[in-house]
Amino acid sequence: MRKLPGTTLFAALLAAAVLPAPASAAGAESYVVLLQDGAALSAFTADPAVAVTHRYESAVRGYAARMTPATAARLARDPRVALVQRDGVATIAAQSVPTGVDRVDAEVSPTARIDGVDERVDVDVAVIDTGVDLDHPDLNVHTAGAKNCSSGRSADDGNGHGTHVAGTIGAKDDANGVVGVAPGARVWPVRVLNNKGSGSFSDIVCGIDFVTAHAGEIEVANMSLGGSGTDSACGSNRDAMHEAICRSVAAGVTYVVAAGNSAADSATFVPAAYDEVITVSALADFNGKPGGGAASTCRADVDDTFADFSNYGADVDLIAPGVCILSTWKGGGYNTISGTSMASPHVAGAAALYKATHPTASPAAVKSALQAAGTSDWTTSTDPDGTHEVLLNVATS
Template identity: 80%
Template structure:
């Protein structure tokens, strides 16, 4: 599978052979060519001798012209001693910014706060990515390196896996005309590394990350946790689960937590932090074209368009569904990648929470969750949900 960075700059030269037409079968079709002349040769002196429709005349960077002609004429020109080069014209495209399908599907491009238009105007909000770290100098991310924290292996919060950088891009990749764009473009990303380069980590490392975020709760509005392990829910204050107690206190401090439901096609009640009531738990939608209605062909993996992703966890603990299949986003090493999982659905929602907090800075985590659910839609194939609780699809058009 090849992953593209938006649209690559290309100069694809047409490789049609420049051959004379067969006798008695002259080909009158014309194509575009570029003709470079020897120094001192006037364009008019050459075009007068050959049947050419001239488009551009070059006189500074080089001497020559472009125009339309038949293959036979191009062949004759190539043999003319006054001509240095006859080259089929090529095609180039801009290095344009790509709007990932997930951004389109949740209507982030309609959000007045996101204001996605290719101009780098950043959403003023801080989001912690509790993950494998983040590429600290990725050109398409607003990474707050002074706020980086490493609770895992190594000495740096720099991403050794790619997963955390991908999450960060979906949340807040810059609206700068290149690469991709996130749900809350330019949101300030706090890299909190709790997983190693293989994408695993201990609960104690994760609690270290939660503890760090809580210490900065006056600055960090939203935290994303696209990770999980075995466990179950408990009530805050019962001291039965250290990670839950940490999240309870962090949420009480004002941080909105968004987490992945999990990728085991099972009930999320046996996975933490997905089972916790205080977080926003997100399942994954399979969407291949950013549009409702279904019917789009699968791209990076086999699934059915506009349906509950075949790998996604489900159950009453799930609060929202968001795109999580074949999501293009930023990657370690300054690159981009397309991957799938509820890990990709969660940051769409974290980006939505960031948009809401940007315009409702005093909103509590419970209020943020309610607002996201209220703005959601049922404009997806809810009949494919494995359980009776059909979560609403994230939509941020009004945020």
């Protein structure tokens, strides 16, 4: 080996002593570096003390890289550098609490625990509908529990309605999108309606049959659907859908159903007319607060009143928000729609909260508990009949 002159050897040792710490060194962090006009980007990105993650050449000139704070300080002193900034973290806009979730006081429920932390309600809810977006990031979809009784080849939602229902029931409390009444509840997609939102009673019975087969796992089922029909006695074998629901309820599944949107007596709609289910009418609410006076938003109606489209009558057990409800939608999106279909899942979410703390409660006990916890804090004078159902409230659930 050739011996270096003393001064050269000293210089080499000195250079080695001041070599910058590698970007992989302990304590490395992410920084954004902007350069002065005319500075060569390549002169900086070749620096062994930085691990470049992005190069900027259009909107700004510079780069992003991982480096130690000491390296960042050195760069900040370089006259060719305009800015060295510690990297930050951005997320999509903060999670929205839909007006319906607010109005039923789910945000103060000790079981829902809505605080932006994804702690999921340990309850299984079947959504008997158009299916559910199986990949929606804001839903806890139990894909292994999906069932298709309708057209198509899967329980994936080609309409949007079922996904909307699922979000009101249990959208995750994860600081993104929206949050449901029972955040993170496991959703079982049971597709009985096609992409146009219609389906046969036989398809619906297929869905109920599937839910009943899994009654040991599914605590609550939501049916935001209906057709013409009347009530009958369990065991009378007058109505296949009713018989299926009678046996499913007997197996322990709590059914929550929409009253219907014909501004008529729900006694002429099934499954709304069945005594064994929880039938839900719709409240028009535009700000999540009692008292009325809020301006209408997505459709014309009057704040804090019985929704002008909602069915009514003695078969209705509870009222819940059902006008201009923001929730999840197919394709990973979100949408605002109205209907008793939107009121029903608020109650299904409430039933899920109750079952989370009362796992042995029968469907009849769940119905009684939700009715007992409800309030009359809405403009009951607008109810088109003499039966003023209580407004869902889950503040203590």
